[in-house]
Amino acid sequence: MPNTTNILVCGIGGQGVMTATEILSEAAIAEGHDVKKTEVAGMSQRGGVVTSHLRFGPKVLSPQIAPGTADVLLGFEAAEALRWAHYLKPGALALVNDARLVPPIVELGLFKYPDDPIGEMRARGVRTVSFDAASIARDLGDLRLGNTVMLGAIADQLPFSAEVLLDCIVKRFARKGEQVVEANRKAFAAGRAAAAQATAPATA
Amino acid sequence: MAAVMPAPASSRLLMSGNEAVARAVWEAGTKVCAGYPGTPATEMLEQLSTYPDMYTEWSVNEKVSLEVAIGASMMGSRAFSAMKHVGLNVASDALMTVTLTGAEGGLVIAVADDVGMSSSQNEQDSRFWGRFAHVPMLEPADSQEAYDMARYAFELSEEYQVPVILRLTSRICHVKGLVKVGSRVEHKAKGFSKNAERWVMVPGHAKRRIPLMLAREQELKRLSDQTPLNVLEPGSDRRVAFVTSGPAYMHVRESFPDAPVLKLGLSYPWPLEKVAKLAEMADTVVVVEEVEPILETELKAAGFSVHGKDFLPRIGELAPEVLQPAVERLLRKEAAPAPAGTAGVLANAPPLFPRPPTLCASCPHMGIYYTLSQLKNLTISGDIGCYTLGAGHPWNSLDSTICMGASMGVALGMDKGRGEADRNKRILAVIGDSTFMHMGMQGLLDITYNRGNVTVLLLDNGTVGMTGGQNTPANGRDIHGQQAPRVDFPKLIEALGVKPERIKVVDPYELPVLFKTVRDETKIDDVSVIIANRPCVLTEDFKPFRPYMVEEDKCTGCGNCVEVGCPAIHVTRREKAVKPSGKEVDLAFTRIDSIACTGCGLCVQPCAPEAIVHFEPVRPLINIQPA
Numbered sequence: 001m002p003n004t005t006n007i008l009v010c011g012i013g014g015q016g017v018m019t020a021t022e023i024l025s026e027a028a029i030a031e032g033h034d035v036k037k038t039e040v041a042g043m044s045q046r047g048g049v050v051t052s053h054l055r056f057g058p059k060v061l062s063p064q065i066a067p068g069t070a071d072v073l074l075g076f077e078a079a080e081a082l083r084w085a086h087y088l089k090p091g092a093l094a095l096v097n098d099a100r101l102v103p104p105i106v107e108l109g110l111f112k113y114p115d116d117p118i119g120e121m122r123a124r125g126v127r128t129v130s131f132d133a134a135s136i137a138r139d140l141g142d143l144r145l146g147n148t149v150m151l152g153a154i155a156d157q158l159p160f161s162a163e164v165l166l167d168c169i170v171k172r173f174a175r176k177g178e179q180v181v182e183a184n185r186k187a188f189a190a191g192r193a194a195a196a197q198a199t200a201p202a203t204a
Numbered sequence: 205m206a207a208v209m210p211a212p213a214s215s216r217l218l219m220s221g222n223e224a225v226a227r228a229v230w231e232a233g234t235k236v237c238a239g240y241p242g243t244p245a246t247e248m249l250e251q252l253s254t255y256p257d258m259y260t261e262w263s264v265n266e267k268v269s270l271e272v273a274i275g276a277s278m279m280g281s282r283a284f285s286a287m288k289h290v291g292l293n294v295a296s297d298a299l300m301t302v303t304l305t306g307a308e309g310g311l312v313i314a315v316a317d318d319v320g321m322s323s324s325q326n327e328q329d330s331r332f333w334g335r336f337a338h339v340p341m342l343e344p345a346d347s348q349e350a351y352d353m354a355r356y357a358f359e360l361s362e363e364y365q366v367p368v369i370l371r372l373t374s375r376i377c378h379v380k381g382l383v384k385v386g387s388r389v390e391h392k393a394k395g396f397s398k399n400a401e402r403w404v405m406v407p408g409h410a411k412r413r414i415p416l417m418l419a420r421e422q423e424l425k426r427l428s429d430q431t432p433l434n435v436l437e438p439g440s441d442r443r444v445a446f447v448t449s450g451p452a453y454m455h456v457r458e459s460f461p462d463a464p465v466l467k468l469g470l471s472y473p474w475p476l477e478k479v480a481k482l483a484e485m486a487d488t489v490v491v492v493e494e495v496e497p498i499l500e501t502e503l504k505a506a507g508f509s510v511h512g513k514d515f516l517p518r519i520g521e522l523a524p525e526v527l528q529p530a531v532e533r534l535l536r537k538e539a540a541p542a543p544a545g546t547a548g549v550l551a552n553a554p555p556l557f558p559r560p561p562t563l564c565a566s567c568p569h570m571g572i573y574y575t576l577s578q579l580k581n582l583t584i585s586g587d588i589g590c591y592t593l594g595a596g597h598p599w600n601s602l603d604s605t606i607c608m609g610a611s612m613g614v615a616l617g618m619d620k621g622r623g624e625a626d627r628n629k630r631i632l633a634v635i636g637d638s639t640f641m642h643m644g645m646q647g648l649l650d651i652t653y654n655r656g657n658v659t660v661l662l663l664d665n666g667t668v669g670m671t672g673g674q675n676t677p678a679n680g681r682d683i684h685g686q687q688a689p690r691v692d693f694p695k696l697i698e699a700l701g702v703k704p705e706r707i708k709v710v711d712p713y714e715l716p717v718l719f720k721t722v723r724d725e726t727k728i729d730d731v732s733v734i735i736a737n738r739p740c741v742l743t744e745d746f747k748p749f750r751p752y753m754v755e756e757d758k759c760t761g762c763g764n765c766v767e768v769g770c771p772a773i774h775v776t777r778r779e780k781a782v783k784p785s786g787k788e789v790d791l792a793f794t795r796i797d798s799i800a801c802t803g804c805g806l807c808v809q810p811c812a813p814e815a816i817v818h819f820e821p822v823r824p825l826i827n828i829q830p831a
Contacts, residue, residue, distance in 0.1 A: 046561035111557035
């Protein structure tokens, strides 16, 4: 459908992929869009692959993003971003947390984790911005802020202002007090800055 | 999740199909809701338990849950039962007879098909039950329709005195969309009216009910051609017309926005008059249905010339990227390649390691499977749950998995059916607490009664783990988390005929005891049950211990800890070494991710150089008990 924005969020079970997509959905609803959000999450709680599809626009039909049609990819893990990069439209942007989460099946020596997944994405022609969300969150004092860092990173790639998304995050954490809200504001700003900084050399 | 319940009427909420169904069931004034957890159906009952003014329960299996709903319907109350597709197999015995008695209070059965098999042992099409049981079937295409149809289902059920099946798939259950909700309308129970000819299904009574059931089906056929749920959408693109239902409708509309479409909301009985009207709109009619060619077969039998599974995939979802190119090829009259399903779509994906689900750090099942992987000459019959992952790496410990509770009967059959080649095999069955209560108890009774020689490992982690940690009689909490009678497994197992001295309760974190118990019990030619007793790490009953780390200078690269299969253990480097015997061995030096580690200590026990020690954080981490 024309006028539909397709956002693909990927990572592994337990990373907060579904929550992040839920907050993105809330922002799209706040902007008056029709929204559909879907994921395959049956066993993903146990460290499996999880992808969350978010589609919004005047009217959304199929909830699934077809390969080659995503407007932006938000990757919570490097190899997972590579795994799903072919869902992007040609020339579309991938924002990737460069964390490497290596599963037992690789540790057992049965498979290999790619040496440089981000490099492979770029070699495949995917415009890729990468940053270390965990370090950013740790520097802000709490690893759990990683999710908000990720949302900050995508904030300037949406067809609405970053403040709409930030408002949804603030609402979600309002119950937990001003301190938590403030920490999330900082994490959001840090994510935005990280993505902007990483985008700069890529466009040069 | 709990925020949904207080939402006022007329709110537009972002809801999954499961949440939307729950809301509608509550609004319909339903009095009794029962179900057994199963992906993708679980959240319907979870959500319902958060609403006031009605009774909800986790039943021990789907058959019981449907029977509970039937009883409530007999009293004239509205009743609801939810289950996954394979759950309706279990409940079908009740379904096939309640279709004869019919419903009194609205009786709605939601069944959720796992199309694409994200978390199931098979992919089956529940639409067959409509025809098989002669009951109407409603198929929503998104969350709003799931809400609308769930509300309507109760009216339909009462109007025709018929149980109604609400058929969902993963792409309805787990897709969130905007839903306009209403408010609850109380439904008063009429009261039970004693009527043996209706409610007591003995042959003489049942014979008289069958013609009534068939007459009802004829009326429903007429309804199907009249109801606005089966809507004929004319279109300007008359190259091809579609008949479709459920989420496939959205895929059709996405792919062919201007084509004529007959969208079936009441997908059984079939509206043949509307199909005839559609067939006049285009030369080519395509039936787009996920999984089985049910409608296609029926339309062909009724004399319609339609396409369907002759060029569309038989398995998986018919997403636009699958559907659109296939239909375009059909229209160009190109020879269709063998249907590839979604596999074809993934052809552009980079070759990458798979990431199958894993057992969690500190999962008590890891101790079991590490132990089983160290023992020889075992044949192990498995079951359905997180512990089915024991079939995977590094343990490779399960030799079969069929369905809920099957580990018992299959193990007995392995014992009785073994030939000379398997004379010395020790036969084990591995089953979780919830699966044991669901359908395993009967199998164990069969083993004891028929003097089988099987060692049963009952993995009691006090929850339904794979579906997200629902309460069960094993943890003594009901669906609301309130205290409830807790099953006493040793007593139950003794009552099922296992000798008290053959019932062992062990801690799955204590590998030496576990190893010795399994080895000893499998050597005894009798039924033994070993109960392994530790809470699931994803539940409130689990309290983390102090995490561990690997002392780098002490690690010899033996790799024993890697064989435990814990996701918190990582290899830092690999080397090759030559043993004094001249044999070349692979070394794997490791580290423990101390943030992910919750200190079960399973990896400490096989560590040869005692290189795994408690991690002393610079500042204390939260939620840590002293070891």
